[in-house]
Amino acid sequence: MMMAATLLSFLLPLAGAIVLGFSGGRLGPRASAAIGVGSVGLAALATAWALLTFSGDSQGFTLWTWVSVGEFQPTMGVVVDRLSLVMMSIITGVGFLIHLFAVWYMVGEAGITRFYAWMNLFVFSMLVLVLADNLLLLFLGWEGVGLCSYGLIGYYYQNEANGRAAFKAFIVTRTGDVFLALGLFLIFVELGTLDIGLVLEQAPRVWAEGSVTANLAALLVLGGALGKSAQVPLHTWLPDAMAGPTPVSALIHAATMVTAGVYLIARLNGLFLLAPDVMWLVGIIGALSLLLAAFAALAQTDIKRVLAYSTMSQIGYMFLALGVGAFDAAIFHLMTHAFFKALLFLSAGAVIISCHHEQDLSRLGGLWRKLPVAYAGFLAGGASLVALPLVTAGFFSKDEILWQAMASGHYGLFAAGLTGAVLTGLYTVRLILGIFHGQPRSDHARHPRPGTSPLRHHLPLAILAVLSTFVGAWLYPGLEVVFPPPPDDATNAGHTLFQFLATGAVLAGLALAGWLFLARRRWLDAKVGRGLGARLWILFNRAWGFDALFDRTLVRPWQALVRVLRFDFINLGMNLPAVIARLCNAGLVRSQDGQLRTYAKVMVFGATVILVGLVMTQGGGA
Amino acid sequence: MTGIPMEHGLILAVILFSLGLAGLMLRRSMLFVLMSLEVMLNAAALAFVVGSTAWNQPEGQAMFLLVITLAAAEASVGLALMIQLYQRFRSLELHEVSRMRG
Amino acid sequence: MELGFYLSGLVAVLATVGLISGSSPVHAVVYLIVSLIAVALVFFALGAPFAGALEIIVYAGAIMVLFVFVVMMLNLRPEAKRDPLWLRPGYWLGPSLLALVLLVALVALISDGQAGMTIDGELITARDIGLTLFGPWLIVVELAAILLLAALVTASHVGRRNKPRGNRNRGGTR
Numbered sequence: 001m002m003m004a005a006t007l008l009s010f011l012l013p014l015a016g017a018i019v020l021g022f023s024g025g026r027l028g029p030r031a032s033a034a035i036g037v038g039s040v041g042l043a044a045l046a047t048a049w050a051l052l053t054f055s056g057d058s059q060g061f062t063l064w065t066w067v068s069v070g071e072f073q074p075t076m077g078v079v080v081d082r083l084s085l086v087m088m089s090i091i092t093g094v095g096f097l098i099h100l101f102a103v104w105y106m107v108g109e110a111g112i113t114r115f116y117a118w119m120n121l122f123v124f125s126m127l128v129l130v131l132a133d134n135l136l137l138l139f140l141g142w143e144g145v146g147l148c149s150y151g152l153i154g155y156y157y158q159n160e161a162n163g164r165a166a167f168k169a170f171i172v173t174r175t176g177d178v179f180l181a182l183g184l185f186l187i188f189v190e191l192g193t194l195d196i197g198l199v200l201e202q203a204p205r206v207w208a209e210g211s212v213t214a215n216l217a218a219l220l221v222l223g224g225a226l227g228k229s230a231q232v233p234l235h236t237w238l239p240d241a242m243a244g245p246t247p248v249s250a251l252i253h254a255a256t257m258v259t260a261g262v263y264l265i266a267r268l269n270g271l272f273l274l275a276p277d278v279m280w281l282v283g284i285i286g287a288l289s290l291l292l293a294a295f296a297a298l299a300q301t302d303i304k305r306v307l308a309y310s311t312m313s314q315i316g317y318m319f320l321a322l323g324v325g326a327f328d329a330a331i332f333h334l335m336t337h338a339f340f341k342a343l344l345f346l347s348a349g350a351v352i353i354s355c356h357h358e359q360d361l362s363r364l365g366g367l368w369r370k371l372p373v374a375y376a377g378f379l380a381g382g383a384s385l386v387a388l389p390l391v392t393a394g395f396f397s398k399d400e401i402l403w404q405a406m407a408s409g410h411y412g413l414f415a416a417g418l419t420g421a422v423l424t425g426l427y428t429v430r431l432i433l434g435i436f437h438g439q440p441r442s443d444h445a446r447h448p449r450p451g452t453s454p455l456r457h458h459l460p461l462a463i464l465a466v467l468s469t470f471v472g473a474w475l476y477p478g479l480e481v482v483f484p485p486p487p488d489d490a491t492n493a494g495h496t497l498f499q500f501l502a503t504g505a506v507l508a509g510l511a512l513a514g515w516l517f518l519a520r521r522r523w524l525d526a527k528v529g530r531g532l533g534a535r536l537w538i539l540f541n542r543a544w545g546f547d548a549l550f551d552r553t554l555v556r557p558w559q560a561l562v563r564v565l566r567f568d569f570i571n572l573g574m575n576l577p578a579v580i581a582r583l584c585n586a587g588l589v590r591s592q593d594g595q596l597r598t599y600a601k602v603m604v605f606g607a608t609v610i611l612v613g614l615v616m617t618q619g620g621g622a
Numbered sequence: 623m624t625g626i627p628m629e630h631g632l633i634l635a636v637i638l639f640s641l642g643l644a645g646l647m648l649r650r651s652m653l654f655v656l657m658s659l660e661v662m663l664n665a666a667a668l669a670f671v672v673g674s675t676a677w678n679q680p681e682g683q684a685m686f687l688l689v690i691t692l693a694a695a696e697a698s699v700g701l702a703l704m705i706q707l708y709q710r711f712r713s714l715e716l717h718e719v720s721r722m723r724g
Numbered sequence: 725m726e727l728g729f730y731l732s733g734l735v736a737v738l739a740t741v742g743l744i745s746g747s748s749p750v751h752a753v754v755y756l757i758v759s760l761i762a763v764a765l766v767f768f769a770l771g772a773p774f775a776g777a778l779e780i781i782v783y784a785g786a787i788m789v790l791f792v793f794v795v796m797m798l799n800l801r802p803e804a805k806r807d808p809l810w811l812r813p814g815y816w817l818g819p820s821l822l823a824l825v826l827l828v829a830l831v832a833l834i835s836d837g838q839a840g841m842t843i844d845g846e847l848i849t850a851r852d853i854g855l856t857l858f859g860p861w862l863i864v865v866e867l868a869a870i871l872l873l874a875a876l877v878t879a880s881h882v883g884r885r886n887k888p889r890g891n892r893n894r895g896g897t898r
Contacts, residue, residue: 594720596655601647601819608826615829625842626729631770632834634733638740638763640827645744647819653749653791653800657756660787661740667779668763675770676841680852683775684861687853690782691868695875697787701794702883708798709886 003061005050006080009092010127012043013120020117029112036116037099040123044092051085058082060133060197067136074194079133083482086331087130087263090338094255095123097460101346102247104456105353109245115155119251122148126256130263135184135194138264142180142228145257146173152252153244162243169237176227176234180264183220186213187271200270209274218275221268222282229261229315231289236546238312242304246349249304254311254341259334262318266327269483273325283323283405287416290316292544294423298430299540301361303348306431309543310385311341313420317401320413326404327483332476333397339472340384340394343464347377350457351435354448361434363442371450373458375436380465382432384472386425386510389503393472399502403495408487418505425509426516433517631672638665652707652714656700663693725845728769736762748802749795753788760784771845774853 016039020032027035058081066074078084099119106112125144132138147170154166188194190213191202207214225231230238241253252258265272265282272279290313297309314337321330351367351374352359368375384394398421405414440446467475516524527533542548591602642665645658667689674682708714739759746752760783767776857865 589724592722592724594723596716596719597647597650601822604643604647604819604822604826608822608829611826611829611833615833625844626726626770628839628841628843629834629837631729631766631843633831634736634766636827636830636834637737638759640823640830641737641740641744643826644820644823645740647822648744648816651749653795654744654752657743657752657791660756660783661743661759664760664763664783668766671767671772671775672770672843674775675772675843675846675848676839678846678848680848680856681861683772683848683853684856684864686775687778687857688864688868690778691871694782694787695871697790698875698879699882701790702879704794705798705883706886714798714800 002050002053002055002080003059003078005046005053006061006078006088006131009043009046009050009088010124010131012039012046013123013127015039017117017120017124020113020120023113025113027113029107032113032116033103036120037096037103039120040092040096040099043123043127044096047085047088047092050080051089054080054085062133071192072188074134074136076137077133078131079196080131081482082477082479083263083266083331084130086335086477086479088127090335091123091126091130091256094338094342094464095251097463098247098251098255098342098346100456101250101349101460102245104453105247105349106245111155115152115245118148118151118155119248122152122252122257126260129260133196135187135196135199138196138267139180139184142224142260142264143177145252145260146170146177146228149173149241149252149257152248153241155244155248159243165237165240165243169241172234172237173227176224179220179222179227180224183217183224186217186220190217196267200268203271203274207274210276211274214271214274215278218272218278219281221264221271222278222285225261225264226285227261228264229258229319230312231261231285231315231319232292233546235289235293235312236543236550239300239305239308239543242302242308246304246345246352249308250342250345250349253308254345255338258311258315259318259338262315262322262330262334265319265322266331266483269327272322273484279323279325281323283320283410283413286316286319286321286323287413287420288316289313290320290420291416291423294420294427295540296543297427298423299537301541302359303351303361303364303431303435304345304359306361306427307341307344307348310344310424310427311337313424314341314385317398317417317420320417321401321404324405324408324410324413324487325484326401326408326486328479328486329397329400329404331479333401335476336384336393336397336468336472339464340381340392340468343377343381343461343468344385346461346464347374347381350374350377350450350461351448354450355444356449358442358444361431364435364440364445365438366436366440367445367448368436370448371436373450373461377461377465378432378436380468382428384468386428387421387502387506389499389506391469393468393470395502395506396470396473399499402502403498404486406498418502421502421505422509422512425506426513429510429513430517628672628676631676632669635665635669635672638662638668650715650717652704652716655716656697656704659700660693660697663689663696667693725769725771729766732762732765732769735759736766749800751802753791753795756791757784757788760788769845770843771847773847774850 016035020027020035023032058079060077060079062075062077064076066076099116102115102119106115109115122145125141125148127141129138129141129145132141150166150170153169154163156162157166184194187199191199191206193199193202203214207217223234227234238253238258242249244252272282293309293313293316297306297313300306300309314333318330318333318337321327321333351364351371354371354374355364355367358364384392387395387398389395398417402414402417402421405417466472528537539545591598639662642658642661645661646655649655649658667686670682670686670689672682674680674686704714707719711718736759739755739762743752743755743759746755760779764776764779764784767773767779
């Protein structure tokens with residue numbers, strides 16, 4: 001029963017994608033929307049059914065053997081345990097709400113069928129990724145989501161910049177995928193299998209803790225995760241990926257695809273536990289991305305870019321949790337983040353559409369009366385993002401992460417997380433104030449058209465808002481059965497005190513933000529306008545110059561190499577016979593001067609030579 | 623009555639042939655070229671007859687007949703061509719007729 | 725007999741030299757006729773009267789008349805006297821040298837031969853030649869006939885009168 005439900009949950013979006021993909025323009029916008037949203041909706045129902053019939057133990061089901069070459073026999077199989085059910089619920093549930101909102105958002109756009117086809121294909125790939133029982137099938141889903149991300153970022157392909165952004169996303173994540181593929185090779189060579197369960201069983205037997213191969217394998221898998229999850233240094237694609245439609249940003253680049261890296265590391269927890277140094281690296285990268293992105297978010301002018309850096313920062317929290325061994329906390333934060341980030345993106349989408357595609361912060365303002373639903377969404381989501389104490393789901397998950405970090409003894413990581421929390425408060429307040437308060441700074445902001453459709457506009461926002469509150473935290477099943485124990489296992493002694501501390505930090509951050517952006521606005525603007533403040537602002541705006549760095553060290557040399565290789569010297573060698581033939585031709589053509597006398601002279605000359613030769617050699621006896 | 627050594631006859635033929643050849647290479651007017659050709663053919667015919675009389679066999683003179691026929695045929699066609707040349711180019715200079723160059 | 729041979733040979737050579745160095749077409753034709761008749765005399769001296777007669781009748785009598793007719797028809801004038809090109813050594817040195825070398829080579833080839841035959845002037849009559857031609861060497865007659873047929877067709881087609889083609893000329897350096 002449960003297996004059937006699980007299979008339906010990913011086969012339905014696949015069917016939707018195939019129908020839409022092969023419809024060849026015969027389906028109108030309404031029909032495409034119906035199929036696209038309907039398939040994901042049915043998939044959500046199937047997931048709910050699977051949840052209800054879940055027995056509590058993990059179950060596996062093999063569809064067929066994919067490849068059979070000697071010892072290499074990966075199957076097309078699914079495994080359902082609590083972790084995959086949580087992920088499935090997020091993907092189909094939040095996915096369905098986003099699809100519903102997309103009907104309102106994308107009204108009037110060209111190529112709707114293509115949009116829903118890609119979205120359905122994406123849902124299918126992501127479900128394959130989380131349900132796969134072996135790493136090869138997981139890799140299939142991994143690549144599938146990368147492809148769909150490319151297709152959706154470049155959705156407005158008529159503008160060349162969007163195409164380039166899609167390229168950038170694809171290439172940067174591809175770089176990570178190469179590492180992941182190498183990791184898979186290594187795992188197969190060493191452990192003889194790609195089945196996840198077997199890998200986790202065999203790894204401790206074959207590899208000693210901290211051995212070189214274990215470290216290498218974990219490092220390679222981490223490389224793949226970094227690309228997909230947009231962590232330092234493979235993060236440069238995420239802000240540019242905001243060129244796609246906002247529902248795409250909500251689904252792919254906030255709730256699901258970018259969390260695939262977190263899921264991968266969580267799933268392969270046994271592998272990472274064998275490589276403590278790599279775990280430490282995971283934590284460091286998480287902290288680094290967390291801070292880097294938070295600073296960058298402070299200085300962005302585009303709404304969606306602020307949210308993109310915010311996503312990167314929150315995923316940094318998840319990586320931090322993974323790094324200290326708190327896998328459960330990481331997945332918890334993944335779930336709450338999916339709720340409130342999707343809510344934020346959808347609300348941003350509401351603002352953007354209402355203001356005629358205006359995305360620049362410096363041109364918005366004063367919208368809180370005219371766009372009440374979007375305002376409410378931003379408040380709910382933003383509160384969860386800054387982890388407002390006790391009422392929001394974000395508080396519980398972020399607090400759990402920070403608590404585990406401290407319990408594990410990594411005080412540096414803990415401090416980074418705490419600083420990040422303060423900064424989160426800063427940029428979120430800046431964002432909300434910039435959009436909704438103050439005076440409207442452009443015509444678009446003065447005359448917005450709010451969304452009114454209750455089903456497509458209000459309902460998704462309302463449901464996500466409810467989930468962003470503590471209700472969302474309640475919904476989370478503990479995943480202790482799936483994961484090895486986190487650093488803080490038994491003692492909860494200092495936890496309540498700790499929660500006060502965290503609360504204090506968050507409130508301090510909010511107060512600071514309020515003071516800076518409300519009371520001392522002009523002073524702040526003056527500080528940023530010149531001198532050190534201006535330079536810092538530019539540094540943050542450009543996200544610490546990673547783009548420029550990669551451009552100089554990787555892109556330009558590559559292009560120079562391509563230019564050099566255009567000159568094909570082997571081709572020159574192959575042209576040599578042709579050149580020689582042409583030279584000989586030019587020479588021989590000179591002898592054809594059209595004069596009869598010349599020809600006669602040459603013939604006589606030839607005859608003479610032969611004759612003289614005969615005379616010499618045969619001595620006249622002829 | 624001493625005979626004529628065959629070599630002398632052949633040498634006469636060779637001298638005439640070389641003269642005809644020189645004329646062929648040296649002259650620019652087509653008429654003279656054709657006449658030099660006639661001289662060469664004649665020299666070859668002379669060689670055949672010398673051989674025939676040296677060996678006292680009539681076959682050489684049968685070949686001589688063929689050579690004369692050939693000369694006649696060649697002369698007629700050559701002269702017809704010369705007429706066409708004159709009609710088109712208004713001159714018989716061979717160096718002006720060099721369009722098959724290159 | 726020998727005297728006739730050598731004298732006629734000398735005349736033939738001299739006439740040919742005059743032919744290739746002359747400038748007037750009519751004079752050249754006359755030189756050629758003289759050369760042909762001298763060669764016919766050589767045939768008579770060698771004891772091949774039929775060949776000699778044939779030479780005069782066909783060669784000097786028919787072919788040369790063709791030449792005369794053409795010279796007459798085209799109204800050829802003597803070429804300009806002593807055109808400068810003729811005088812330049814670069815012009816006549818090469819071909820003359822080639823012809824000379826060929827001559828020397830052939831003479832050397834002939835002189836080295838050991839045939840050692842002498843022509844003693846015994847007559848080869850028309851009867852002998854006729855028996856050969858209509859006997860074992862019949863193919864010569866047939867070949868000659870076909871050759872003449874081909875020449876006839878060719879000459880009558882190539883030599884036809886074209887209407888003057890004014891501006892459609894594809895001719896040389898006009």
